[in-house]
Amino acid sequence: MFVIANRERYAYGVLFLFFVDIVFFGIQGSGKGTQVKKLAAELGFVIFEAGGELRKMAASGSELGNTVKEYIDNGKLVPHEIIMRVVRESTLAHPKQHKIIFDGVPRDLHQMWDFDAIMKELGREFMGIHLLLDVDTGLQRVLGRAVKEGRADDANEEIIKRRMQTFFDKTMPVIDEYKKQEKITEIDGAQSEEEVYHALKKKVLGV
Numbered sequence: 001m002f003v004i005a006n007r008e009r010y011a012y013g014v015l016f017l018f019f020v021d022i023v024f025f026g027i028q029g030s031g032k033g034t035q036v037k038k039l040a041a042e043l044g045f046v047i048f049e050a051g052g053e054l055r056k057m058a059a060s061g062s063e064l065g066n067t068v069k070e071y072i073d074n075g076k077l078v079p080h081e082i083i084m085r086v087v088r089e090s091t092l093a094h095p096k097q098h099k100i101i102f103d104g105v106p107r108d109l110h111q112m113w114d115f116d117a118i119m120k121e122l123g124r125e126f127m128g129i130h131l132l133l134d135v136d137t138g139l140q141r142v143l144g145r146a147v148k149e150g151r152a153d154d155a156n157e158e159i160i161k162r163r164m165q166t167f168f169d170k171t172m173p174v175i176d177e178y179k180k181q182e183k184i185t186e187i188d189g190a191q192s193e194e195e196v197y198h199a200l201k202k203k204v205l206g207v
Contacts (some may be wrong), residue, residue, distance in 0.1 A: 019043070019099045019204070021124050023106070025175055026131035027164050028154075029138030029145075030189040031196060035131065036103050038197050039204065046094055048087070050104030054078055057086050064089065084114040088122075096124060108170040112177065128178045129200065131189035135164055 022045070026032035040047050058069035064085055071078045078086075087105055094100065106112040119126055139160055146154035154160065178184045185203045189196060 019045075021100045021102065021119070021126035022204070023102045023126055023128045023178075024131070025128060025171060025184075026189060027133055027135070027138045027167050028160060029141035030131040030133040031141075031193060032103065032131055034193060035197055035200055036101050039200060040101055042201070043204065044099075045101045046098050048090060048100050048102045048105070050083070050087075050107075053090050054083070054086060057090070080110055080114075084111065084118065087115065088118045091118065091122060091124070096122075100124075102126075106171075106174055109173050109177070112174045126183070128175065128184040129203070130175055130184055130186050131196065132186050133189040135161075137190055138164065 022039075024032050024036055036047060039045060054068055054072070057065045058072050059065065064082070067082060068078055068086065071082070083105070091100065102115075106115040139157065142154050142160050143157065145151065175184055187196060187199050187203065191199070
């Protein structure tokens with residue numbers, strides 16, 4: 001879903017003048033969700049989280065929301081075209097000076113093509129951040145989190161591996177394409193949470 005952080009903490013205007021939107025990538029266990037929240041809280045980004053935004057749209061009562069709700073209520077996957085309509089309408093709801101972090105979209109090349117078209121239409125520039133992490137480290141992090149937080153959905157090793165494989169099969173081609181366009185910045189996700197955030201903030205601020 002969209003979350004608006006404390007922009008008043010950056011009243012000197014650097015956010016509005018220099019930042020671009022960000023698309024975040026990373027396998028399970030890379031710490032992507034944590035880093036997105038920290039970056040938004042400190043630098044004032046808006047967060048677009050695909051699953052949350054679909055649920056929010058479903059509860060809106062709009063024509064598009066009712067369509068999304070019907071798919072969710074029936075346990076069906078929301079079609080590509082509907083997802084991209086949600087991306088467009090949700091992005092359009094925020095002025096360009098409100099910079100956005102996109103988490104969970106684009107997931108594959110089909111989404112990427114439409115996402116790029118939407119961003120071009122709305123006049124929004126963006127960069128990509130890929131938190132690099134090997135599968136074994138990611139797996140151990142997720143399993144450890146499952147034990148610590150009692151998350152049964154993250155306790156099955158085979159399910160985690162399938163999700164990671166989906167990332168490599170579907171999302172890595174998106175990252176590779178953005179690399180060709182020189183839009184991707186890679187950060188070592190195996191570092192500590194603080195080290196990753198320090199490196200991330202340096203890249204975003206350009207210092």
